[in-house]
Amino acid sequence: MSHDSRSDDDDRLTRRHYVAGAGTLATVGIAGCSDSGGDGSDGSDGSDGSDGSDGSDGSDGSDGSDGSDGGDSASELEIIHWWTAGGEQDAYQALLDGFREEHPDVEITDNPAPGGAGSAIDTVVQNRVIDGNPPSTFQIWPGQALTPYTDEGLLEDIGDSVWDEEMRGAYLDGVIDLAQPAGDLVAVPINIHRLNNLFFNVSVLDDADVDATDIDDPQGLLGVLETLDAETDVTPLVHQTQSPWSSLQLWESIFIGQQGVDDYQTVIGGDVSSLEDEVRSALDLLASYLEYIPEDAGSISWDQGNDQLIEGNAAFLHQGDWAAGQYSSADGFEFGSDWDMVPFPGTTGVYQSVIDSFVFPTNNPSPEATEQFLNYAGSVDAQERFNPIKGSIPPRTDVPMDEFGDFLSRQFEDFQNSNTQPPAIAHGTAVAPAIQSALEETFANFNENRDVDAAYQGIVDAF
Amino acid sequence: MSSGIFAALIRDTGGSVRSDGPDVDSDAAGDEASDAEPRVRTDGGTVVDGAGERSGSADAEPSLRSRFRRSRFLESIPFWGPPGVLVLFFVYGAIGWNFVISLTGWEGLGSPDYSSLSTEMYTQLLADSSFHAAFQNTLVLLFAFTVLSLVVGLLLAILVDQKIRLENTFRTIYLLPMSLSFVVTAIFWSWMYNPSNGLINELLRAIGLDALTQAWLSDPQFKLAAIIFALMWQFSGYCMVVYLAGLRAIPESQYEAARIDGASTTRLYWRVIIPQLRASTMSAAVVLVVFALKAFDFLFVLFGVNPGQSADILSVMMYRVAFDRVQWAYGSAVAMVLFAMALGVIGPYLYLQYRRGEL
């Protein structure tokens, strides 16, 4: 029947069978029907039966033949990090360059795990650590972010091997505390970012006749945003709502700006309900701010938004000072004349800290190289190379500031003059990861619906 | 007559069974469900319920046949045994294990503690507003996506069935998206929906409908709808294929009869043809529901673990809770709900197939 000569019929059969075939995949639920006859059995009798199984064996074997280069050299250093964008990437490369100069024998396997403020890296690192197959070292926020690992003893105590007297003496005490959330020193902080910054494009503000230093409190900023929106074509506040962390950190700054650091410490301590009105007030203001963000905030990343500020299409950006790294790599965009920054209104004297660190996971694949790397990360040389490009200040107090440029030198000055350096929620140091994740979900929802009641409840439930 | 597999699969009535006489009851396909049940239990022992045998097979000697069957059983084990063990272990064992984990309070990077089990995670779930939202969205997604894809697929199938030229080409194109990974289609659609440069808004602007341009994937009003639309794009071609096979299985005489009665084309399809596509609809719908339950990949690529309450679905919530928040037990509980939903769709379907002897 399949050799029917009438082309018309043949054609139709083929089509029908094509359809039938694809359809079969569909109807997986209906198996093993019975049909009246032996179709399919005729005409293929002659072929030899061993084909199928042979084929499978062959391809199975090919799997093995590829595993030739084992490459388990002891001095292979695998680093997982999330510095994949713009200035961050350059800073990381500068760090690696410095390390390579000191340890040319160590081969570095670079494993960027992108995803905003580290969202993908968690899963990757957690799985590997649980599997007993950790990388040599990985980037992580110190403080509370370390607790899932320290709870299970998954990080090596490096209090003796890496943290020698010289290093301990050079780091600020508050930073050392963050590196030992459970008593043992387990992390090497490499930088300190400030979170409560308000960056702005100088000429955009000049054109609008706005003076950023005149803004006294978060409410005052709202007034300026309204003015900018009414009187200019620029986007008043660059912001992204694709990932929730930007809104979360903005809320943190608003809260501190409105209520001060003591109340903030109360909140991150878990006592949200005693400050219900204060928390709500900050949420209300955040909702108002979100009226003045880009139309495409839901589909851009923070650095894309920042490009708009650089190009003069936007006025303000609330962001950690990693944003400044992008300004220095932009051509002809100079600190002071083209861009500037004030502490977020109401938070002068506060240096809300975002810190990155490297750790020494247990079951380390390259203990020696890891130790070398951590030692290097804690050195003056490393921090002097890394921080100017990253746009952060060194956690060591003895790093020469010559290379840091005007902005970071000013930040460093602010840091030294600051009254308090609270940790950040959106960047892991302030709360445990599960709480942070729940807060991120809350702010993801808030980005959508700006529902203050729901967000307040979400914050309460998160702790 | 070579009828192809699919045409046989979606036949409406369970009438046609294997034609060879004595073997007709060799599996449940030819039997009533009620008959197969007791015989499962007596398997391996002597056949006691000879009276229960159907008259159609009464001519065979029971004891010989039972020996024969038993040896067939033993003979067949090497074939379905190894894959069966894999499935039993990886699928059913894992689900059982997942259930047990959902009864622990396991979280963090340590190991679960199986010594104290409770249903606390499920109690927590019931009080969790993000669970409510995700559950609701999952239902909306399941329903809207399935119905939309079926409707579009049916219309397409009817159009393609009009003896068109280049039918192959058209069909191949309509079905093409299905061969793509969710990761790929999510990337395409994030570009399509891009508010400033995306094709959808560009088209709206081009035809002067600027007012309708939206931030499709960030505006909570449109997010879920945008997702459903994109998923429909990916799977409606597949429904078309299922329906097309269904349409072609309908005997020509029915079209003719309707024609003779003077029915209009619309009426022909509405009254005569579509009602006969029930089986196609059902099989397509079941598969669509399964795809919808698996839509995790698509949302994950677009939004990561936080799609926001307007688009959060259970499969994303499960991943967020278990892998982002390392609350394994809670994640397992969400997974059990998801499993129960799948079961709610598949169970009745399988039962129905079984009753009709089409399994």
Next chain:
Amino acid sequence: MSAADRARSAATGLDRSRVALYLVLLAMVAFYLAPLESGLMTAFKTPEGFRTTTPFALPPIGEFTVSAWGMAFERLSSGLLNSAMMAVPATVLSALFGSLAAYGLTNLSWRGQIGVLMLFVAGVFIPYQAVLVPLTQFWSFVDLGGRIPLAFVDEYQGLINLGITHVAYGIPICTVLFRSYYATIDEDMLEAARLDGASAATIYRRIVLPLSVPIFAVTLIYQFTQIWNDLLFAIVLVSDPSNQVVTVALNQLQGSFVQQFNLQMAGAFVAALPTLVVYVLFGEQFAKGVAGET
């Protein structure tokens, strides 16, 4: 001859409705291809190009570039290789297992097989989420690399775990596909072989397997697409970045360069190429296979 055709033939001469039909069909072609077409165009544009032109327009002069393709390929090449190394054996194995199971549950009839079959069929519909947590637990216990002292097992442990998992989850659908085909095999022929004293294994090898070539084609194509396209198992079960499969690599491509649409689109095409090729090339064969015309 299509019945609908017959129905329509009464209306011959209504060319206008014919034109309308083709217009609708073409509009649907545009609908289904638009995301791919604008993706393809975007992949050849510079950032300036895709920001300033309509997505589906050809790259303007001076804004044409293939650099996104080079970069996408570079970033995805190890993922492509890993996916291929994992997906091909996993596809073949699950198809083979499916064939065996379908034979044992279809052509060798025994009481109670419907119950076993139910378990196989239901397995098709299990949401992966329902097993993710136990699977991560399981694979971290098993630690194949630590148990089997072979360099390649150690190096490709993640891929092997992933492959085995895909095999297990592919068996149900493969079994169902094979079963629907095997049910059409002439029982008399198998019975005759049995009476000649052939064992079940011999019958499978000599009769059933040769007959299975078409359905193997269907199953292999379908299963390959499924395994290649999966993201969820891959992100959860493969933590070693050197074992990363292409869907994961592609997702990261977009994670790190959110607005580099040309790169993302090029990457999407690179990652989709194998399944696209399989689909376009073997579509017809696929059809013939199902029809038993080989």
